[in-house]
Amino acid sequence: MHKSKKLEIQTKNGNLRNATFTIHEESHTLANTVRYVLAHDDDVNFVGYSVPHPSEFKVNVRVQTQQQKSSIERFDLALENLCLVTNSIQDEFKNKLEKFKEEKGIQKEEVDPFVISLKRQLRKEYKKMKANID
Amino acid sequence: MSINVGKEKISQVLDGEILEFDPNNFSENFSIEIEKLTKDRMEFVMRGIEAPLANAFRRILLSDIPTIAIETVSIKNNTSVIQDEVLAHRLGLIPINVDPKHFKYRPKQPLQQQDKNNRQEISNASEENTLLFNLHVRCLKKTDWEKIKKSRELLAQKQEKTKEMNLEKEDEEEEKEKKLKIEIEIGSESEDEEEESEIDERAKECVEKMLTQRAKTLINHRVLSSDLVWVPIGNQQTTFPKGIKPVLPDILIAKLNEGQEIDVECEAVKGTGREHAKWCPVCTASYRMLPSIKLKKELTKKVSKKLVKTCPMKVFDIEDGLLEITNSRKCTMCRECLRGDFGVELGLVKNQFYFWIESTGIIAPEELFQQALEIFKEKCLSLKNNLQNFTKKKNSNENEEEMNFD
Numbered sequence: 427m428h429k430s431k432k433l434e435i436q437t438k439n440g441n442l443r444n445a446t447f448t449i450h451e452e453s454h455t456l457a458n459t460v461r462y463v464l465a466h467d468d469d470v471n472f473v474g475y476s477v478p479h480p481s482e483f484k485v486n487v488r489v490q491t492q493q494q495k496s497s498i499e500r501f502d503l504a505l506e507n508l509c510l511v512t513n514s515i516q517d518e519f520k521n522k523l524e525k526f527k528e529e530k531g532i533q534k535e536e537v538d539p540f541v542i543s544l545k546r547q548l549r550k551e552y553k554k555m556k557a558n559i560d
Numbered sequence: 561m562s563i564n565v566g567k568e569k570i571s572q573v574l575d576g577e578i579l580e581f582d583p584n585n586f587s588e589n590f591s592i593e594i595e596k597l598t599k600d601r602m603e604f605v606m607r608g609i610e611a612p613l614a615n616a617f618r619r620i621l622l623s624d625i626p627t628i629a630i631e632t633v634s635i636k637n638n639t640s641v642i643q644d645e646v647l648a649h650r651l652g653l654i655p656i657n658v659d660p661k662h663f664k665y666r667p668k669q670p671l672q673q674q675d676k677n678n679r680q681e682i683s684n685a686s687e688e689n690t691l692l693f694n695l696h697v698r699c700l701k702k703t704d705w706e707k708i709k710k711s712r713e714l715l716a717q718k719q720e721k722t723k724e725m726n727l728e729k730e731d732e733e734e735e736k737e738k739k740l741k742i743e744i745e746i747g748s749e750s751e752d753e754e755e756e757s758e759i760d761e762r763a764k765e766c767v768e769k770m771l772t773q774r775a776k777t778l779i780n781h782r783v784l785s786s787d788l789v790w791v792p793i794g795n796q797q798t799t800f801p802k803g804i805k806p807v808l809p810d811i812l813i814a815k816l817n818e819g820q821e822i823d824v825e826c827e828a829v830k831g832t833g834r835e836h837a838k839w840c841p842v843c844t845a846s847y848r849m850l851p852s853i854k855l856k857k858e859l860t861k862k863v864s865k866k867l868v869k870t871c872p873m874k875v876f877d878i879e880d881g882l883l884e885i886t887n888s889r890k891c892t893m894c895r896e897c898l899r900g901d902f903g904v905e906l907g908l909v910k911n912q913f914y915f916w917i918e919s920t921g922i923i924a925p926e927e928l929f930q931q932a933l934e935i936f937k938e939k940c941l942s943l944k945n946n947l948q949n950f951t952k953k954k955n956s957n958e959n960e961e962e963m964n965f966d
Contacts, residue, residue: 433946455619462612466581505944507583512937514587526594543763
């Protein structure tokens with residue numbers, strides 16, 4: 427399938443203070459996160475998102491800003507902040523993972539001794555059967 | 561949805577807790593603690609993050625990380641009781657132990673490429689995007705199999721006389737024999753003669769019951785995932801010198817009776833969980849919020865003892881005569897402690913998440929989480945690029961009502 431539009435922006439008379447972003451090939455995964463970041467933005471008056479229909483793979487994000495601020499800029503800033511946040515999560519996870527592996531290493535699952543014995547008996551039986559065939 | 565009119569209003573919406581989000585100070589409040597890490601499962605706690613982000617990672621783990629699974633099954637012969645489509649469905653669900661990074665997505669062919677005159681589909685399959693597997697199993701009686709073996713021995717004797725001419729034929733026959741034999745993977749543990757304990761006897765009885773009459777008189781009456789044989793195409797033999805197998809060798813695909821046969825060729829392709837659950841790299845990835853338990857009033861000794869008893873998960877304990885919350889992590893929010901008049905306040909800490917990731921075995925769980933973070937960043941960056949292109953275009957086209965762009 428030829429992939430066409432990713433992003434559409436709808437404004438009234440080109441006024442960028444209030445805009446609806448229609449993002450294709452996206453779902454709650456990204457939209458809820460962007461909405462959450464924009465909600466904590468002091469320059470943003472209103473932010474909300476919706477999935478118009480569950481069969482269609484797109485979301486609408488509505489952003490309304492204070493005077494003289496562009497909603498596109500705010501959206502852009504929100505995405506940048508998300509990238510920064512993800513970077514710090516990645517670094518933290520890497521550090522903690524290395525520490526954990528140094529200290530404890532990859533642990534083994536605890537298995538029921540009955541299960542271990544069962545597997546051993548099965549192996550014996552199957553070896554016998556294979557020997558009979560060969 | 562939130563209306564940023566005044567912070568007092570926000571506090572009403574969030575139950576009195578104002579959780580700020582400051583991307584610059586995020587790393588100060590954020591921490592991860594890994595609790596458990598095994599080959600297939602990872603459990604860890606994230607503090608200082610909120611539900612939208614944690615949920616985004618969980619959703620990506622379920623639907624956006626690519627793996628490889630069987631997609632197309634060409635059935636040459638299926639005389640078993642399992643219907644063709646059911647067999648194909650089951651084959652698709654078998655996890656295949658190969659790193660999907662080596663492969664590309666197979667492009668879906670546009671209709672124009674189908675040669676309508678010859679009714680042959682020109683496929684986009686290549687060594688870069690497809691894995692081939694063969695499954696050929698025939699169920700026979702042991703006695704019949706011995707007859708076949710004897711006749712083959714005779715043939716082999718004849719062929720030994722004319723070795724040079726028939727070297728190639730012998731190789732073919734060996735391959736056929738291998739496919740018809742039982743291929744049950746025996747682990748690397750050595751056979752030690754150990755003392756028989758009670759557990760061993762019980763296990764023996766269990767095994768006796770499992771080996772039914774059928775298993776004793778037939779060979780190959782169970783078709784297992786270990787019977788899937790990888791067929792390398794192109795230069796795949798050099799990229800995967802150790803071979804490609806399913807993650808587990810003893811997944812039961814079908815059961816056969818005497819004379820039934822399954823002869824099938826499978827093509828495995830890269831995909832994501834969004835399209836079909838067989839491509840999902842996790843059994844499940846889930847999180848829960850850590851509970852917050854507060855004691856609001858002082859209790860007498862009698863009442864404290866009662867409280868310790870009422871909690872089924874033994875969250876409370878009396879140490880040095882004082883009631884303390886020792887195992888708050890074990891709390892399952894059953895609300896038993898709220899029934900009596902103990903003054904317990906139960907809640908969830910909205911920025912602490914206990915995450916667990918159970919992998920199917922294809923990709924290690926710690927790598928899965930790192931891939932999920934990468935994919936999330938890619939999504940944000942690609943959307944950002946689109947936005948920037950949009951502003952460039954807008955600067956050249958002003959005064960338009962609706963602006964669309966690629």
